[in-house]
Amino acid sequence: MISLARKNLFAEKTRLLISVGGVAFSVLLILVLLSLYQGWQTLIASYVNGVKADVWVMQEGTVDMFHSVTLIPITFRENLKEMDGVGEVDRLLMRRVSIELGGKDVDLQLIGYDTVSGRGGPSRVVAGSDSPSRGEIILDRVFTNSNYLKLNDEIVVSGRNFKIVGISEGGNFIVTQTGFIPIEDAEELLEMQIFANYFLVSVKEGFGAEGVIQTIEANSDLDARGRAEFLEDNQGLVTETFLPIIEVLVLIGFAVGVAIVGLTVYTATIEKSREYGILKAIGAGNTYLYQTIFEQSLISSLLGFAVGVALTYAVDSAAGALVPEFVTVIRPVDIALVLGVAVLMSIFASFIPIKRIAGLDPLVVFKS
Amino acid sequence: MTVLKLEKIFKIYGEGRTEVRAVNGVDLEVGAGEVVLIMGPSGSGKTTLLSIAGGILKPTSGKVLWEGEEITALSEGKLPRRRLGTIGFIFQTFNLLANLSALENVALAGGLAGVRWGEARKRSQEILTSLGLQERLIHFPRDLSGGEKQRVSVARALINDPKLILADEPTANLDSKAGHDVADLLRDVAKKRSKAVVVVSHDQRIRDIADRVLWLEDGKFKELAKMVSDPTCGMQVEQSPENPHLVWEGKTYYFCSAGCKKEFAEQKHV
Numbered sequence: 001m002i003s004l005a006r007k008n009l010f011a012e013k014t015r016l017l018i019s020v021g022g023v024a025f026s027v028l029l030i031l032v033l034l035s036l037y038q039g040w041q042t043l044i045a046s047y048v049n050g051v052k053a054d055v056w057v058m059q060e061g062t063v064d065m066f067h068s069v070t071l072i073p074i075t076f077r078e079n080l081k082e083m084d085g086v087g088e089v090d091r092l093l094m095r096r097v098s099i100e101l102g103g104k105d106v107d108l109q110l111i112g113y114d115t116v117s118g119r120g121g122p123s124r125v126v127a128g129s130d131s132p133s134r135g136e137i138i139l140d141r142v143f144t145n146s147n148y149l150k151l152n153d154e155i156v157v158s159g160r161n162f163k164i165v166g167i168s169e170g171g172n173f174i175v176t177q178t179g180f181i182p183i184e185d186a187e188e189l190l191e192m193q194i195f196a197n198y199f200l201v202s203v204k205e206g207f208g209a210e211g212v213i214q215t216i217e218a219n220s221d222l223d224a225r226g227r228a229e230f231l232e233d234n235q236g237l238v239t240e241t242f243l244p245i246i247e248v249l250v251l252i253g254f255a256v257g258v259a260i261v262g263l264t265v266y267t268a269t270i271e272k273s274r275e276y277g278i279l280k281a282i283g284a285g286n287t288y289l290y291q292t293i294f295e296q297s298l299i300s301s302l303l304g305f306a307v308g309v310a311l312t313y314a315v316d317s318a319a320g321a322l323v324p325e326f327v328t329v330i331r332p333v334d335i336a337l338v339l340g341v342a343v344l345m346s347i348f349a350s351f352i353p354i355k356r357i358a359g360l361d362p363l364v365v366f367k368s
Numbered sequence: 369m370t371v372l373k374l375e376k377i378f379k380i381y382g383e384g385r386t387e388v389r390a391v392n393g394v395d396l397e398v399g400a401g402e403v404v405l406i407m408g409p410s411g412s413g414k415t416t417l418l419s420i421a422g423g424i425l426k427p428t429s430g431k432v433l434w435e436g437e438e439i440t441a442l443s444e445g446k447l448p449r450r451r452l453g454t455i456g457f458i459f460q461t462f463n464l465l466a467n468l469s470a471l472e473n474v475a476l477a478g479g480l481a482g483v484r485w486g487e488a489r490k491r492s493q494e495i496l497t498s499l500g501l502q503e504r505l506i507h508f509p510r511d512l513s514g515g516e517k518q519r520v521s522v523a524r525a526l527i528n529d530p531k532l533i534l535a536d537e538p539t540a541n542l543d544s545k546a547g548h549d550v551a552d553l554l555r556d557v558a559k560k561r562s563k564a565v566v567v568v569s570h571d572q573r574i575r576d577i578a579d580r581v582l583w584l585e586d587g588k589f590k591e592l593a594k595m596v597s598d599p600t601c602g603m604q605v606e607q608s609p610e611n612p613h614l615v616w617e618g619k620t621y622y623f624c625s626a627g628c629k630k631e632f633a634e635q636k637h638v
Contacts, residue, residue: 001480002476004476363424363425
């Protein structure tokens, strides 16, 4: 049968535009927030994910790389090597430092790693060398873009000059980015000759990471965590800090969508209440009338959803190009979630108009 | 064959001192092929009676029967479906849906009754063509004249082949020619398609095509033979000694009020 909802909806183009625009804005807001949240989760996980270590060893009580400082005497390295199942052990030095660039202070997550094994170094080098020598540094792409730096430029870190020999990806921690230098330079710069922040352990063949973790913890005062566990601990920074804010903003986005679709469908229903009365009088059942209203609401929401998704891709892409820190990941599951939200919006938005029609007296047809 | 039967219909609003009897014990039977015209002053209960006959309004008491089936006993859920198949409505203001074409307006009523959309469109096209609207099928109500709109409304009333057509002032918004056309159309609907047609109207053109004319006043039918015109204001009044009246030049005149009687008496120096 003909869709009265579609006919009415497309006959009132301005109202349709407002309604679709409202949902699109709402979808944009929700999806950008979700993609940003997902992007941050991915960013935070990216470095740990890229490090080829089966087990991360750290000072007892360490929460994650961002909330805790872990200091382990270098002598533990030999102890670790002697434990069952422990293969290679690499030392990692890590500290957030402030450097001056273009007249302003900029934070950099300085990471000193063993350039021979390469463990703990950059995940992906996109330009230049993937192994810095003494006095050289590999910087994250977001950092070089934000600070207008390029290969062979020099920066000063704690009074020492470093030449940029490589540009990497996967080292953007949102509020700061990574700079990779040889462990020897890091020792001197951070005065950490007798300490490590983390030990990166590879597990020998025939042993499992869980067993090695238990061995390390049983034979030392250190914490040992598998890659997946440590990754999750670090993602906690985003989950705990931003998730509640994002939840509130998503709710606001949802409310905005419901309000706009609800208002436009309601005013359309009021305007057409005589026509609904005519339909009631000639014999249309309430189910048909409710379906018509819900269909109007659903079409607005689905159109708004489609426009909103397209806008999200456009905004994410444009913002990512303009602001390198704006890293987003749009997952199919999030799009499906927002589709569900859009359908939910149409259900909520239909509620009051349907109540109005339910109480409509078909006798209006006799009024001239 | 009786299509519509009303038995002792009462519609009472309010109670005690504020009680209003909009319909006060009406009985009526209308057969197939018959055109019944209901006339009466404003507020006499015509539209209320038509709404009750059409199953849109529940009477306070009494029975409404469509083709022998008592619809006053039907539940609110079943009534609309029954109405779709039994009754076609024609309204004074046409009441077409603004965003549907003439064809869609008619076909929608078929679709609501469960007719497949393709079949409903085909049937609508045939009816509209038979009513002379073959050139206006895809036009929207805003592009149609009053007479054309009312013919679309008649087509919509006929799409489900109902036995009973109820029309409320169907010619009130039409010019002289269109009014005549619609009156003739209603007669054809009754005679050629064997429908029972009940029309509420003040229009003389409808009176000309009606098989029966009923006068409704104060919620009751009164015999039209006893109704006369007030010579002062022209209103139809009952030829009753209870109404103001006087005799002039050997003839008795009846008035709607003492004021009209006085005015008449002054003019004629009675």
